[in-house]
Amino acid sequence: MKTFFPVLLSFLLFQSLSSQTKLEQDRQAIKAMCGCYEVRFNFSETFQHTKDSTYKPSPDKITGGLEWVQLVEDNPEKIVMQHLLIVGPKDQQQIVKHWRQDWLYQNQDLYVYDGDKQWKYKELPYDEVIGQWTQKVYQVDDSPRYEGSASWVHVDGKHYWEDTTPAPLPRREFSIRDDYNITLRTNRQELTDFGWVHDQDNKKILKTETGKEVVLAEEKGYNTYTKVEDSRCKTAQNWWAKHNDYWADVRAEWQTIFENKQDISMLKSIDDKPLFMHMFELQDQDFTDKKIKKQIKAFIK
Secondary structure, three states: OOOOHHHHHHHHHHHHHOOOOHHHHHHHHOOOEEEEEEEEEEEEEEEEEEOOEEEEEEEEEEEEEEEEEEEEEOOOEEEEEEEEEEEEEEOOOEEEEEEEEEEEEEOEEEEEEOOOOOEHHHHEEEHHHHOOOEEEEEEOOEEEEEEEOOEOOOOOOEEEEEEEEEEOOOOHHOOOOOOOOOOHHHHHHHHOOOOOEEEEEEEEEHHHHHOOEEEEEEEEEEEEEEEEEEHHHHHHHHHHHHHHHHHHHHHHHHHHHHHHHHHEEEOOEEEEEHHHHHHHHHHHHOOHHHHHHHHHHEEEE
């Protein structure tokens, strides 16, 4: 029954997708990523381009766990989903607020990562985004991470979205190295018969002060999301119900910043703590909109 459940779910999903308009197909495919999943994260460095004999490849990174993907907002041209990672033994589960992905239809406003905690605002021409969806990915504290625009593809029974865009270093990397400052990510999100896959081909780039970009190495990422019963993610659902109001206020504050349509430059830390540590501490206190605004503003240069 464990194997049959995701296969049946995928069959019904694909049958539904085949009878819808393109926009409806896109929305259905995006929302199909919601739910409870057994996740496996796999990363391995593949090609080394640098001639530096002292360069050491990053070790393979293979981890996993349960992840709940919460549907936060569902509008005709905007879909918001929050990932919540469940860690620890069954009787002592803890929740890690993970990444967030927003999907915007025919969006023209993009924040492009430029290295060293800086994002450049870019307005996309309307004729270039017709029929496309922008995926906006945010850090665990809801600050910007990376964004890209592309079309969902529905052909030969396959349903996927793919884009290449610069991004900050992931935590598995910035915690162990500082010899590069940009990850050029090719992200492919594809529905499968068991759930969905986040397939990545990444380049590790050192961008110098003069703007020169040097590719040090490449990396393969292959993260699988295998659908399981939603009841297995009950702890995450309860956590979100308790903390939803706080993070809604955090998203609202960031949205006011994004609507300025200006470049964003952020501090790495205050009092030796990055923004996410400050925000996680605040969520368990008597927070107010003013406290949230003050904390976020303190990190913006």
